[in-house]
Structure formats: C-alpha cells, structure tokens
Amino acid sequence: MSADSTPVDWEEARALAYAAGRSAAGPAEAVPLPDADGRTLAEPLLSLTDLPAFPTASIDGWAVRGTGPWRPVGRVLAGGTAPVLDHDGTCMEIATGAMVPAGAEALIRIEDSTRDDAGLVSGTPRAAPEWRLPGEEATKGEELLPAGTAVDPAVIGVAATCGYETLTVSAQPRAALLVFGDELLTRGTPGDGRVRDSLGPQVPGWLRRYGAVIDPGAVLGPVQDTLDAHVDALRSALATADLVCTTGGTMHGPVDHLHPALAALGAEYVVNTVAVRPGFPMLLARLTGDDGRTRFLAGLPGNPQSAVIALISLVAPLLAGLHGRALPALPHVRVTRAVPGRGSQTHLALAALDHDGRSATPVGHVGSAMLRGLANAHGFVVVRPDTQAAAGDTVPFLPLPLLKGERP
CATH class of the missing domain: 3.90.105.10 (Molybdopterin biosynthesis moea protein, domain 2)
Incomplete structure (x- = not known):
C-alpha cells in the first residue's frame, strides 16, 4: 500500500470511518x-x-360499582389478583398499583371518602379516571x-x-493503545529534552466514553523507535484488539515507523491524512487477521490536541459504526467571537458552551501541543474550508463526549 495520499475532506473522513465500522460490526449477543x-x-x-398488562389503580381508595353508599366486600393490594366486583352498591378497598377489579365503575380517593357507623362508604369520584388502562x-x-x-x-x-x-x-469493540516516542517520560516532570506522555493516561478514557473496552494491560509504551519494535507491538496488540490506537509517528520523519509498519502488516488505508487543522496527519487503516476478522488501526498524531481531534474525527465515527449506532448529526451553535478559517482545510477550534448550550466562545491555549484549552472546552467549533466565522454566525459544533450532568 502507498503511504502517499491527498488529504481527505474532514466530513468525508468521518463518513468513511463510520462506514468502515458499520461494515465490520461483530455478532450480536444477549x-x-x-x-x-x-x-x-x-x-x-x-x-x-x-403496558400496563392489567387495569392499575393510580390512587389509594375504593373501587366502586353502582351508586353509593357502598358496602365494602374486600380488599385488593398491589401484587394480588382482584376478585370480580359483581354487585351494585358494593366496593373494594384498593391500593396504588393494584389490579382494578372487573366490574368496577369508578375509583374514589381515600381522602375524598367517608365511612358511616354502619361501615358504608360514601364519596364522589373525580372527573379524570383514577386508573391506568391496559396498553x-x-x-x-x-x-x-x-x-x-x-x-x-x-x-x-x-x-x-x-x-x-x-x-x-451489538458486540463491544476491544481497544488497545500503543504509545510511540523515545522522547517520552511516563513519570516525573519534563526536562533535558524529554516530555511527559499525556496521551497514554488520557486516551483510554476517551475510548471508554465512545464505547470501547480497554484494559490497563492493553496500554503499552513508549514503544522503541525502531521498525521491528513497531511491527512486533502492532502484531501483538492486533491479536486481541478490534481497534489499536497509536500515538505519534504518523508523519514521515527519521523515526516515524508507523507507515512502514502498516505496509509490513499488509494494512489498507481507510483514511490517510485529513484536511483539518490541527491534526491533519491522522490515519485509519484496516487489517484482516488470520481468523478472517477485520481489525482497525487509528494513527493519532503525537501532539496532544491533534491526537484528541483525530480521536473524535475518526475513532468516534468508527466506534459508532462498530456498535451499530447512527453517526450523530452535529448540533449548531452561535459563536460569540470571530473564528478564522484555515484556507482549504477545515478548522476545528476549541470552544466552551454557554449555560444553555446554544452559544460557544473560543478558549485560549489552543496550540496543537497544548491541553489547557482542551480542559476548559466542551468541544470544537467547525469552520469549513474556505470560510471563516464572524461573531454571531451559526456553525456546526463537534462536542466532546461528556458525562451526563457534567457540563453543558
């Protein structure tokens, strides 16, 4: 396969990733x-x-037949089978959720009823029915x-x-993560030419929010910067995972071995680079295992914000397809400040939503290597190629997968 490719339009890339997932969805299970x-x-x-399966009382009170006053002839509680109320002038005490007796003509709330010295019940049913009908x-x-x-x-x-x-x-996809880059530290503070890996700790959380299963043991790295090490790590991860995500190595630098490793494994590109900024050197490839099953590899750029953009641009649609879900339509928001375009490429600009989710304000610290802006954002304003967004314009919005009740 050739690693050369004209960048794919961002919307087309999402659609291709989704279609690839739908075509490879696994068998259903109970x-x-x-x-x-x-x-x-x-x-x-x-x-x-x-639903309900039987007429069900929605009040505590009396089931009555005929005109009152009524003589009590029994009681029916939730969970019991009601006997027939088959004589005029009789009633049956009934509890909320209980089966309404056949023959009952009305229900009277306990607070709307009285009993005389002889035990007879009087009262007036309310205008609205007090029970739920079957179906x-x-x-x-x-x-x-x-x-x-x-x-x-x-x-x-x-x-x-x-x-x-x-x-x-639907089958639940299993994921693995390979972190590439000899310059990465897995603990401690950055310095002396080395930087702390921020993707190894965070990518599994994004994958889980999009519905993938990823165990702690399925995260490996940093993988040594050699072609043999990349091929071995990919082959091992693909043996058990439906989706392998990698971080870094998506370009063609002296230690970028992902493309040669994919060629060695016989992979086929679904998407190879996307016309989007940040994050354009992302990729999605498809491989067929010895068992005939399709696996996927998502190459995420090494810069943290670019990697997250690749996740929500390619991996999220792929997982939606693998799950058999619809590809969510993007909501639209009003931008409160101007957002520049990126020429012929789609611009994904980090933004925070207002309290009602209808307006979005661009946030700061949004360089492709930065994460501070991401931590303060709810998603990305989408500025399509050859356009720009002025303050007050309505544009698509690509949300991050937030937990219910977290933020707007």
Whole structure:
C-alpha cells in the first residue's frame, strides 16, 4: 500500500470511518439487563405485553360499582389478583398499583371518602379516571426503541418493565493503545529534552466514553523507535484488539515507523491524512487477521490536541459504526467571537458552551501541543474550508463526549 495520499475532506473522513465500522460490526449477543448499560440494541425492543398488562389503580381508595353508599366486600393490594366486583352498591378497598377489579365503575380517593357507623362508604369520584388502562403506555408487540439505540439505565428500566431478562446488544469493540516516542517520560516532570506522555493516561478514557473496552494491560509504551519494535507491538496488540490506537509517528520523519509498519502488516488505508487543522496527519487503516476478522488501526498524531481531534474525527465515527449506532448529526451553535478559517482545510477550534448550550466562545491555549484549552472546552467549533466565522454566525459544533450532568 502507498503511504502517499491527498488529504481527505474532514466530513468525508468521518463518513468513511463510520462506514468502515458499520461494515465490520461483530455478532450480536444477549447479556443480562444489568450488564447492558452502555451497550447498543442490536434489534428493536418490542413490548412483550400490554403496558400496563392489567387495569392499575393510580390512587389509594375504593373501587366502586353502582351508586353509593357502598358496602365494602374486600380488599385488593398491589401484587394480588382482584376478585370480580359483581354487585351494585358494593366496593373494594384498593391500593396504588393494584389490579382494578372487573366490574368496577369508578375509583374514589381515600381522602375524598367517608365511612358511616354502619361501615358504608360514601364519596364522589373525580372527573379524570383514577386508573391506568391496559396498553395505555404500549401494546404487546409494539416497538418501543429501534435497533441502534444506546442502552442507558432508562432503557434497562423499560426492558425490565416489559419482562425482559436479557437484551440483545451489538458486540463491544476491544481497544488497545500503543504509545510511540523515545522522547517520552511516563513519570516525573519534563526536562533535558524529554516530555511527559499525556496521551497514554488520557486516551483510554476517551475510548471508554465512545464505547470501547480497554484494559490497563492493553496500554503499552513508549514503544522503541525502531521498525521491528513497531511491527512486533502492532502484531501483538492486533491479536486481541478490534481497534489499536497509536500515538505519534504518523508523519514521515527519521523515526516515524508507523507507515512502514502498516505496509509490513499488509494494512489498507481507510483514511490517510485529513484536511483539518490541527491534526491533519491522522490515519485509519484496516487489517484482516488470520481468523478472517477485520481489525482497525487509528494513527493519532503525537501532539496532544491533534491526537484528541483525530480521536473524535475518526475513532468516534468508527466506534459508532462498530456498535451499530447512527453517526450523530452535529448540533449548531452561535459563536460569540470571530473564528478564522484555515484556507482549504477545515478548522476545528476549541470552544466552551454557554449555560444553555446554544452559544460557544473560543478558549485560549489552543496550540496543537497544548491541553489547557482542551480542559476548559466542551468541544470544537467547525469552520469549513474556505470560510471563516464572524461573531454571531451559526456553525456546526463537534462536542466532546461528556458525562451526563457534567457540563453543558
């Protein structure tokens, strides 16, 4: 394969990465409900029964038949089967969540009722019905959620309500990380020509947020700056991982061995460099193992911000495809300050969202080797090629994968 390539348009690169993931998605599997959190539905979630499955009281009070006053003939609690209320002038005490007896014509709240010395119940039903009807939320066989839905605790709750014990979910990609660069320190402060590795500690967290499994033992580095060491490390990581991310070595310098290593392994480029700043020397390659399974390698630039841009530009769409999820559409925001263009390349500019998420303000400290700006941002303003954004313009926004409730 040739390492020479004209940079791919950024939007096209995202689409290519996503399509590659969709075409290589692994087989679905059934997992217990508690283990499904963070996974993706591989098939539609259908209701196994009417919801509710039976008429259900939404109040504590009385189920009555005919006109009052009513003579109590029993009690029905949640979890019990209600006997038939088959005579006019009778009632049955009922609890919230209990099955409404057949024959009941109305429910009266306990606070709206009285009992006389003979024990007879009087009261007036409210105008709105006080029970839930079968199928009010869903009917048996109805599609509740489509395939491709990300499973969260709410989805698990819906499934449990329907009676599911397991959910059929897409395979969860396993990832590994190889850190390249003899100049990197793994502990201590930088100095004497060496810099601290910031990608080894942070990339696994980004991968997990995008739905990959990466164990501590799947992070290796710094890998020695020789071609043989690169080939050996890649071959070992690809033996167990569906996706291997590497940091550094994506250019063609004297110690950049990634492209020759990919050639030695028979890899095929999906994307080789992207017309985006920062981060253009990113790449995504595809390899077929001896077992016939497709694996991927994502080459992230060595500069930290560029590496994160490569992650969210190529790895995030790839993982969405591998999970069987839709490629999320980018929201739009209003920029509060002008953002320059980068000529024929897309400019991804770090920005912080306001409290309602509708406006974005560019942040400082945004050099490709810097991380301070990233730590204060919610994502990137997208300025398309041959354009610029003036204050007040509405532009696409590429969000970082924040936890729910973290920041806007």
